[in-house]
Amino acid sequence: MGLYKRDLVWWMSFTHNGRQIRRSTETEDKALAIRIFDKLKGEIAEGKWFEKMPGEDYTFGDLMEKYMVEYSAVNKAASSHVRDKSLVAHLIKVFGSNYLLDIKPVMVSDYKVQRRDEGASPRTINYELTLMSHAFNIAIREWEWLDDNPVKKVKKERVNNTIERWLTMEEEKKILCASPQWLQEIIIFAINTGFRRSEILDMKWSQVDFDRRTIIILEQKNRCVDTLPLNKKAMGVLRARQKQRLPGCDFVFPSNNGTRMMNRNLFRAFNIATGRAGVSNFRFHDLRHTFATRLVQAGVGIYEVQKLGRWKTVSMVMRYAHHHPESLRSSIEVMDGFEKMFITNLSQYPKRRSCKPRLRLATP
Numbered sequence: 001m002g003l004y005k006r007d008l009v010w011w012m013s014f015t016h017n018g019r020q021i022r023r024s025t026e027t028e029d030k031a032l033a034i035r036i037f038d039k040l041k042g043e044i045a046e047g048k049w050f051e052k053m054p055g056e057d058y059t060f061g062d063l064m065e066k067y068m069v070e071y072s073a074v075n076k077a078a079s080s081h082v083r084d085k086s087l088v089a090h091l092i093k094v095f096g097s098n099y100l101l102d103i104k105p106v107m108v109s110d111y112k113v114q115r116r117d118e119g120a121s122p123r124t125i126n127y128e129l130t131l132m133s134h135a136f137n138i139a140i141r142e143w144e145w146l147d148d149n150p151v152k153k154v155k156k157e158r159v160n161n162t163i164e165r166w167l168t169m170e171e172e173k174k175i176l177c178a179s180p181q182w183l184q185e186i187i188i189f190a191i192n193t194g195f196r197r198s199e200i201l202d203m204k205w206s207q208v209d210f211d212r213r214t215i216i217i218l219e220q221k222n223r224c225v226d227t228l229p230l231n232k233k234a235m236g237v238l239r240a241r242q243k244q245r246l247p248g249c250d251f252v253f254p255s256n257n258g259t260r261m262m263n264r265n266l267f268r269a270f271n272i273a274t275g276r277a278g279v280s281n282f283r284f285h286d287l288r289h290t291f292a293t294r295l296v297q298a299g300v301g302i303y304e305v306q307k308l309g310r311w312k313t314v315s316m317v318m319r320y321a322h323h324h325p326e327s328l329r330s331s332i333e334v335m336d337g338f339e340k341m342f343i344t345n346l347s348q349y350p351k352r353r354s355c356k357p358r359l360r361l362a363t364p
Contacts, residue, residue, distance in 0.1 A: 002014075003025075003030075003033055003034065003037055006024075008028045009024055009025070009026065009027065009028055010024075010025045010027060010028070010029075010030060010033035011023065011024050011025065012024075012025060012033075012036075012037050012040065014040070014041070014044070022144060023040075023144075025037065055099070055100035055101050055139065055145040055146040056099060056100075056101050057099075058099065058100050058145060059096065059097055059098060059099055059100065060091070060092070060095040060096055060097075060098050060099075060100060060103060061092060061095075061096040061097065063100060063135055063136075063139055063145070064088050064091065064092060064096075064135060066143075067134075067135040067138060067139075068081075068084060068085070068088060071135075071138055072084045077198075079198040079202075083127075084131060087127055087128045087131045088131065090115070090120075090128055091111075091128055091131070091132055094111055094114070095107070095111075095132075100136075100139070100145065100146055101146070103150050104150055105150045105151075105153040105154050107150070108129070108132070108150055108151050108153075108154040109154050112125055112129070112154070112157065115128070116157075122157035122158060122159045123157075123159050125156075125157045126156045126157050126159065129151055129154065129156060130156075132151050133149060133151035133152060136149040136150070136151055136152075137149055164286070164289045164293070164319060164320075165281060165282055165283070165286045165289060166286060166289045166290040166293040166294070167191070167279075167282070167286070167287070167290045171277070171279045171282075172187075172191070172290075174277035174278065174279060175187065175273050175274055175277045175279055176188070177277070178272075178273045178274075178276035178277040179269070179270075179273040180269070182253070183266075183269050183270065183273060185237045185240060185241060185253070186200060186253055186266070187270075187287065188233055188234075188237055189233075189234055189237045189238075189253075190284075190287040190288065190291070191287050191290050191291055191294075192230075192231050192233045192234040192237075192291070193215075193228070193230065193234050193291065194288050194291035194292060194308060194309045194310075195217075195288070196285070196288060197263065197266065197284055197285065198263075199217060200252075200253060201251075201253060201260060201261050201263070201266065202251075202260065203215075203251070203252040203253065204250040204251055204252065205242075205245070205250050205251075205252060206250060208238060208252070210235075210238070210239075213229060213230050213235055214227050214228060214229055214230060215227070215228055215230055216228075217310070226310055228308065228310075238252065241253070246258045266284065267284060270284050288309070289320075291309065292305055292309055292317065292320045293320055295308065295320075296320045296321065302314060302317050302318065302320075302321060305317050305320065
């Protein structure tokens with residue numbers, strides 16, 4: 001047992017029922033903190049103290065407000081923080097006024113069903129549950145509000161990751177013909193780089209090296225900094241954009257007034273173009289699938305595709321492997337070579353005499 005200071009506030013550390021517990025005295029006055037701690041020790045000795053988690057006094061709304069300010073806004077990319085706001089809005093509608101200790105796994109399970117009935121996709125539901133679970137984990141591990149996470153006990157929705165959509169060359173021509181010039185350039189650049197929407201709209205001229213024909217990607221999902229080569233088509237787009245560059249604007253694909261282009265403006269224009277082109281069931285993100293699929297169809301190895309697309313693991317790229325079964329032919333033909341090698345090795349040894357069974361006559 002003991003008192004210690006965290007920032008300016010005094011905290012108590014003690015063991016109860018075999019568990020190490022830390023509680024704030026909620027005071028900066030050491031003398032008052034000692035009296036509070038002495039009272040608590042007396043209650044424990046008399047068996048009158050029952051552990052009370054701070055979560056009893058906080059609602060889910062309190063949790064998400066603190067999480068968004070102290071964690072999401074500080075530790076996540078700006079685009080991820082914006083997405084978190086959208087996810088939180090759905091969660092708050094259902095759980096906002098509930099006290100944390102009153103939220104049970106059955107409530108989370110019912111939430112899944114409700115969101116499903118509202119038309120939310122399995123992936124969206126999983127994003128919401130993942131955010132909710134992470135907030136609970138932070139409250140347990142860092143803020144010591146709780147000791148249990150009800151979301152962990154609820155199974156996530158099953159997502160079909162085997163379905164992907166990519167553009168044929170004919171569909172690409174139709175969409176480009178239905179697009180304004182600025183959108184054509186973004187589409188061509190996306191297909192030839194595999195860049196994500198946020199990486200394209202956030203891109204600045206300071207990231208581009210025209211001499212080396214490379215670009216530096218700073219802030220991305222895998223939290224890495226990568227220098228990537230660019231092909232002729234991507235470089236052609238950048239050179240065209242450079243000639244149209246607005247004075248004082250560092251964005252490669254800016255809005256008309258030189259600021260970062262809004263996501264919704266890009267999506268609106270893209271959806272209009274695909275509609276006019278008659279290309280259905282195709283999202284902007286599917287341009288990234290097109291990039292990977294075309295690489296694999298051209299015989300590029302899965303490892304190289306992973307590096308160019310900056311997927312975190314090879315397993316995330318294996319969904320494209322079926323597009324080029326011929327790339328596996330050289331591997332399976334190794335078996336033919338193994339058989340030949342085995343026969344060759346056998347021929348080096350002298351032939352053994354055939355062993356014919358001898359008949360032995362029984363002696364009468």
